[in-house]
Amino acid sequence: MNVLSAIAYLVAAVLFIMGLKLLSSPKTARRGNMLGALGMLIAVVVTLTDQVIIDFTYIVVGLVVGGAIGAFLARKVQMTSMPQMVGLLNGFGGAASALVAYAEYMRFAAGGPDMAIHAWIALILSLLIGTVTLTGSVIAAAKLQGVMTSAPILYPFQKQINALMLVAVLVMGSFFIMDPSLWYLLPIIVFVSAVLGVTSVIPIGGADMPVVISLLNSYSGMAAAATGFVLGNNVLIVSGTLVGASGIILTDIMCKAMNRSLANVLFAGVGAEYEAGATTSEQRTVVRYTADDAAFILENAQSVIIVPGYGLAVAQAQHVLQEMVNILHAKGIDARYAIHPVAGRMPGHMNVLLAEANAPYDILLEMDQINDDFKNTDVALVLGANDVVNPAARYKKESPLYGMPILNVDHARTVMVCKRSLNPGFAGEDNELFYDKKTMMVFGDAKATITKLVQLLKK
């Protein structure tokens, strides 16, 4: 690598870091993303001027085909499908890292320069992590897209078999590192890693996908960093590590918000060891209200906090909901959104869905910002959310929700819950909030109810 390209790569790495830094505010985020893209452009252009490259045919074909597919996906994807999209992109990133590592071996095998031992170690890691990222992401995307069942697929000795595959890859890798002429080990390593990616994601249920997507995000970064060690290229190491760190942080946030350990998410299957339905035996009554009652209460409130759940977005009801918020604002009512970290299928998903419906970001508040405000709020309107507002999380030790951070909707003066039925949420825990004296249950489809509310409020 000559001095000019080394400096250009350094500039690219700096631009990536500055870009990520600007992502910390919605005012500067778009510029941050542009800086990242600029960094990438610089890195690519400088690489293309490298004298090692003597044939541009395959490069041009690859750039044109990949660019067209990428641009098409980015324009067409719906915001509700963003988790699948990011999942697939993670997978492609992992695949690219593994492919480059493999190509580097082919170069060596064809009489290329000798490689140091750390490069061999990194090469095996890149193949393992990259391939697991690819197949794991494809399965996660298929589950999110509904192509395959989102329910956990469980079979006996699942964990043990997965562990065995991982050990097998590491053992084969060690043999290969000791004797890189054992070329046939590499395809076997890739194959076993591919199977491992599939079998580690199939036992994970749809509701846990935010954790899986975040984790695979981290893997795709780690694979890039490993490839950086193979090639001795620091810009790959820096960028890959940044992404690896980002994925780990998001994984941790998601796990905390769901009240589960990472090991529990990866190995347990959703609610597999919890006996659901045990708490729903006793008969309790709820107070039913109509949309007319709800409209009356809303009109006479001064402050409203809306708690949206993912079902709302699936029904594409966020647009009409924002219309309602606009009406409330026009009436001088302070209406805001409270967003639980897991209110979506990936970190921050609900914010994007509401932003798409033109909800201004300064009324989209995260749990820590708004939780103390509920006690001074007239109406908390819960739409398609359940577990994240279940007070049992605070005190009921035997509940799977116990310890999970929840939104304090029960502190509001009136709680309005719009729901199809009294069915418990994912965790299988009955929600006592519904039986509270100050809770108004409005049964029905969320979108239909909000549409009705909009009509009533307009009068």
Place this chain on the structure above:
Amino acid sequence: MDVMLMMSIYVFVLAIFVGFEVISKVPPLLHTPLMSGSNAISGITLVGSLIAAGEGHGGISVILGMIAVIVATINVIGGFMVTDRMLGMFKKDTTKPAK
């Protein structure tokens, strides 16, 4: 252990700290664009793919390189574009009554 490797390990360890420092400041509001944007950055493997595809040794390594260029470019272009599309939707309120 050679000097090059030692430098790479330095870079790696420092990048971990920079990563945690920078990323933990991103608010949950922007976590989805953060994921898609950082994802595009991890497409930096494209740099390695370009060299693998262009070395002209022929044979399998070039084909692998070309496939790598395709998937890495999907990752880079798709990632940056979709992030830009999402961030374009985040707008500040102008109608909300002053409190």
